[in-house]
Amino acid sequence: MPEPTQTPAPDKQRPHPHPETLRRLEQSSGKLAAAALARMGEQLPWYRAMPPENRSWIGLVAQAGIAAFTEWFRHPETPQAISTDVFGTAPRELTRAITLRQTVEMVRTTIEVVESAIDEVAAPGDEGVLREALLVYAREIAFATAQVYAQAAEARGAWDARLESLVVNAVVSGEADEGAVSRAAALGWNSPEHVVVVLGTAPDGDSELTVEAIRRAARHAKLQVLTGVLGSRLVVIAGGSDNPLHVAKALIGPFAPGPVVAGPVVSDLLTATRSARAAAAGLKACAAWPDAPRPVLADDLLPERAMAGDPTARTLLVEEIYRPLQEAGAALLETLSVYLEQASSLEGAARMLFVHPNTVRYRLRRVTDVTGWSPSDVRSAFTLRIALILGRLAEQSGRI
Incomplete structure (x- = not known):
């Protein structure tokens, strides 16, 4: 009986196909990072204008990027988590201090510095190999950059949505206070002189799409809005106009069929609860006036509201x-x-x-x-x- 053949264990320490180029790249990483930072200082005005702390973080990102490229070249067959290797060295707040455009400029500058040094770093005959590796790495770092900013934007969007929901709920429930005003300011609400609350039925489907439709309508009408879907109701707090009927007509598109009621104009977000209560009472009383216009003012529903117990x-x-x-x-x-x-x-x-x-x-x-x-x-x-x-x-x- 023949003996079973044994598969030899893979050689985990296979020599690198371009050892001299790898050695030179490792020795030059610090020099390349310093050259990249020097070129940023020469070519990027926004980098020169940044606080020293942020410039130091960018320096670490540039160094990490070159170190990650070295590892990429060392193990080209092994997938690398570039976003973690490179951008994990910087705090999350850096994505707020540096725009995506600026990050792209920073990456481009670093890649250009490394590319310009290929003839010096690569061993004779390895120039093409190193240049091709840098090209692939540049593509991957571009994807990693987009992913980092997309994740940051998604996180900010989710946080902003929760914050906005808290403000809207505070106004509708009558619990608006200075804390709600502060949260609204963080969302870009700049305290307009005239504020009105509009209530109606929320459409079926994704509430985020409804909220985005309200925002588009508000931008077109040059209004500020804080909006959200609370249960079956679509609530819009709008600022920038002293005509509540005009506001309601401008924003009525995303509402589901049924009555849409605009509360009276108030002076600020703290007093918007009064407008919200009037709108809510009007929405409840609309059934008593089947021929009510759409939208309708809460003050035009005073008799129905009174008979409904308001x-x-x-x-x-x-x-x-x-x-x-x-x-x-x-x-x-x-x-x-x-x-x-x-x-x-x-x-x-x-x-x-x-x-x-x-x-x-x-x-x-x-x-x-x-x-x-x-x-x-x-x-x-x-x-x-x-x-x-x-x-x-x-x-x-x-x-x-």
């Missing part, structure tokens, strides 16, 4: 409609009440009041001047009627 809406109707009419004189309240009871008939109201129809017409114009709501408009008449009811109830209970 105390703010009730207070506004009493304070902004009933009380001014009461202070303007009993005649206005009486005329408005009779006019509304008489199905908005000037003649019928005049007969009930024993006055000329022109007197009724004049008093109704005064009602419009005092309250901003016109009794001759069907929607405004409904709002005025609810305000009268709430005002009488408040008066009876002694709150007025």
